[in-house]
Amino acid sequence: MASKDINTVDARSKLKPQREPYYVRIKEGCYLGFRKMTADTEGTWVARCRIEETGKQAKTSLGNFLDLTPSKRYDAALENAQKWFDHLGMGGSAEVKTVKQACEAYVQHIKETKDEAKGKDIEARLTRWVYSQPIAKTELAKLNMPTVEAWRKKLAATPVVANPYAEEKITRPRSASSINRDMTALRAALNYAREQGNVMTDVAWLKALKPIKGASKARDGYLDRQQRRDLIKHAPADLAKFLKGLCLLPLRPGALAGLTASHFDKRLSVLTIGKDKHGKDRKITLPKDTAEFFKEQITDKLPAAPIFTMSDGRAWSKDYWKGPIKLAAQSAGLPESTTAYTLRHSTITDLVQVLDLLTVAQISGTSVQMIQAHYGHLRHERAAEALAGLAL
Helix, strand or coil, X not given: CCECCCCCHHHHHCCCCCCCCEEEEEECCEEXXXXXXCCCCCCEEEEEEEXXXXXXXXXXXXXXXXXXXXXXXXXXXXXXXXXXXXXXXXXXXXXXXXXXXXXXXXXXXXXXXXXXXXXXXXXXXXXXXXXCCHXXXXXXXXXXXXHHHHHHHHHHHCCEECXXXXXXXXXXXXXXXXXXXXXXXXXXXXXXHHHXXXXXXXXXXXXXXXCCCCCCCCCCCCCCHHHHXXXXXXXXXXXXXXXXXXXXXXXXXXXXXXXXXXXXXXXXXXXXXCCCCCCCCEEEECCHHHHHHHHHHHXXXXXXXXXXXXXXXXXXXXXXXXXXXXXXXXXXXXXXXXXXXXXXXXXXXXXXXXXXXXXXXXXXXXCHHHHHHHHHHHHHHHHHHHHHCCCC
């Protein structure tokens, strides 16, 4: 192991190029190294440490610190080496992992310990927004705030195609809530990597992946029954059936789109919601007219076939319904803010007027706390009206 002075620019410039790094001892068993392969390169920094438990040597690359002036690179390398030594001393892993590998490990963890569907959703987000980006190949030990911030800026600047299957591609800026959801996936994966001892600190992403404030605002779009009828009337036949389903039940659009014929027991008029945000099955007994509507939708369909499909037989998804709903809303003279989720909000708004909040929460597949937070004021208004009726 070569050993020479590497703490000054002048000393490093006099080093003979070689494959083996030049090391200086920092403390017992721990060394900081500088490797200069050719005379015309700036050189890179490495750290080396012996693991007491196994007696084996662990190495890690610290980078070249080209963003710093030459006179500051030794101090920066020493600081990073010290962090790595401390990391190993606290039981951290010496295995070199990339951001992509950390994400894959997190997805596997979610699938095995929590929910397969949730794991697949996170995996889809990471595949779309992380794995194809330069950050994916970055080693966790080298991950820094500028790298994460650059990824976030690109994420925010990438427009979304409203309907990728339409002849004319229409794009829109990504919403703050969408950006938050995609950042959450990466942040959770990196936090898990830190918990597993694969990275020493969360400084690189703590601020860079901080959620956008005010992104998840309460939805105040409401369509009354006649407006909902108008929306259905101005929609294509296949979309109209899907919209009617959203008007009959307070389901999330994705949950309704994920239902198959097997989820509806026409003998008992019971609908099982098996694919939803919380990942738990729940059963809803449908009233006569709603049950008849669902019976019509599953006629001659195999158990695995979607209950609601597009004209070509494919299942609905947000990429398919967004554009058509917007056009239907325009034709019906409804607010531009009308979305599939507006129908869920509208049906829940109606239900809280006649049902207790616990029942509404159970039917809607959410928590009483969420219903109370977003719809509780309606109950208060109704209570005030009732009290007013007691006046003598």
